[in-house]
Amino acid sequence: MKKLIEEFVFLFCLASIVRAKSTLNGTSSEQRSTGQLLPMVINTWPFSVANEEAWRILNLKKGGIGQTRDAVVGGISECERLQCHKEVGYGANPDERGDVSLDALVMDGSTMEIGAVGDLRRIRSAIKVARHVLEHTHHTLLVGDGAADFANAMGFPNETLNTAETTAMTQNWTEHNCQPNFWRNVYPDPKSSCGPYKPLNSWDEHASRTDQVEIGPDNHDTITMAAIDEEGNIHVGTSTNGLRHTLPGRVGDASIPGSGAYADNEVGAAVTTGVGDTMMRFLPSLLAVEAMRAGKTPAEAVESVIKRIRKYSNGFCGGVIAIDRFGNYSVACNCRPSFKKEFQYMVSSSVNPNQPTRMESVTCSWDLSIPTSKQTVLW
Numbered sequence: 001m002k003k004l005i006e007e008f009v010f011l012f013c014l015a016s017i018v019r020a021k022s023t024l025n026g027t028s029s030e031q032r033s034t035g036q037l038l039p040m041v042i043n044t045w046p047f048s049v050a051n052e053e054a055w056r057i058l059n060l061k062k063g064g065i066g067q068t069r070d071a072v073v074g075g076i077s078e079c080e081r082l083q084c085h086k087e088v089g090y091g092a093n094p095d096e097r098g099d100v101s102l103d104a105l106v107m108d109g110s111t112m113e114i115g116a117v118g119d120l121r122r123i124r125s126a127i128k129v130a131r132h133v134l135e136h137t138h139h140t141l142l143v144g145d146g147a148a149d150f151a152n153a154m155g156f157p158n159e160t161l162n163t164a165e166t167t168a169m170t171q172n173w174t175e176h177n178c179q180p181n182f183w184r185n186v187y188p189d190p191k192s193s194c195g196p197y198k199p200l201n202s203w204d205e206h207a208s209r210t211d212q213v214e215i216g217p218d219n220h221d222t223i224t225m226a227a228i229d230e231e232g233n234i235h236v237g238t239s240t241n242g243l244r245h246t247l248p249g250r251v252g253d254a255s256i257p258g259s260g261a262y263a264d265n266e267v268g269a270a271v272t273t274g275v276g277d278t279m280m281r282f283l284p285s286l287l288a289v290e291a292m293r294a295g296k297t298p299a300e301a302v303e304s305v306i307k308r309i310r311k312y313s314n315g316f317c318g319g320v321i322a323i324d325r326f327g328n329y330s331v332a333c334n335c336r337p338s339f340k341k342e343f344q345y346m347v348s349s350s351v352n353p354n355q356p357t358r359m360e361s362v363t364c365s366w367d368l369s370i371p372t373s374k375q376t377v378l379w
Helices: 002-024 048-058 068-082 126-136 144-153 164-175 284-293 298-312
Strands: 040-044 102-108 114-120 141-143 213-215 223-228 234-240 261-264 268-274 318-324 329-334 342-348 357-363 376-378
Touching (some): 040 048, 048 068, 068 126, 126 234, 234 261, 268 284, 298 329
Parallel strands (some): 114 141
Antiparallel strands (some): 040 223, 102 234, 261 268
């Protein structure tokens, strides 16, 4: 009997060592722990100012209790104010007409309530307007002029989102025959003309939407963020100024629930970034959370999401972060190595009290068999 007990203890210890190694070592979807797991803040891209501000707000109360909404909104607001990488906030990525618009979302994982805005113009603080949609309406998503009018009613002032830089971007794009753009199956040929366009009478209905245009690495850096307090309460949020030279009225994935972000206190959360028109077709954040609900680890969840999207869109560039309700997280990305070899993101926790905020990265996967000669890169 004693020998059996000793063998059981040995096997248990061995299994614990193997399990720990699989958590600490990994490839493009390594699963990691924040040490002292909760509270924590994690966000896409090396937007340290946003993470640090969210972490500061989260710690205004012990364990971050009741602070996750304020943390997400406050952290992302800082990124909007500072125009992180010119991919968040005003002053970059104009549409075809030369105007900038914003998309944002905030979600409460305890109630499943969401507030979001899309194609928001005239208002610079998109994430705060999204919060007002959540807290002061029975709606989930407001878009366009209606979203801006709502923001005015809530006390947000009108401010231009355009700058001299956006004007220069539009002028340069127009001088180069509006190349590249997001039109297809129209005439005159959108590959050499600015239009105006009319629909072709016939075209290849089975042609892939992603064969001809690929988004460059500096044209889709949406900030998406998750904050979890000591009790496992979760909020997620997003904000972006979208892609350059899109058609006016286009709404990206950042404001679509389940695409840019999703949270459920019973399971965990996921946040993503990438080419919005591809990502939103798969609701990758929802897929990751539901994969964890079905019993997958965060590492298995992010890999399953990448695999699902690659099945239909091999050339997409994007990243997925999944966090379970205990604070274990994993990250995966898919992108051409010449664009992004690594996907960087920010994490804050109490694992290192002297330096709670840190940047981490993960190597991106890529299918080398994908042809590239016919693709145009939209930088």
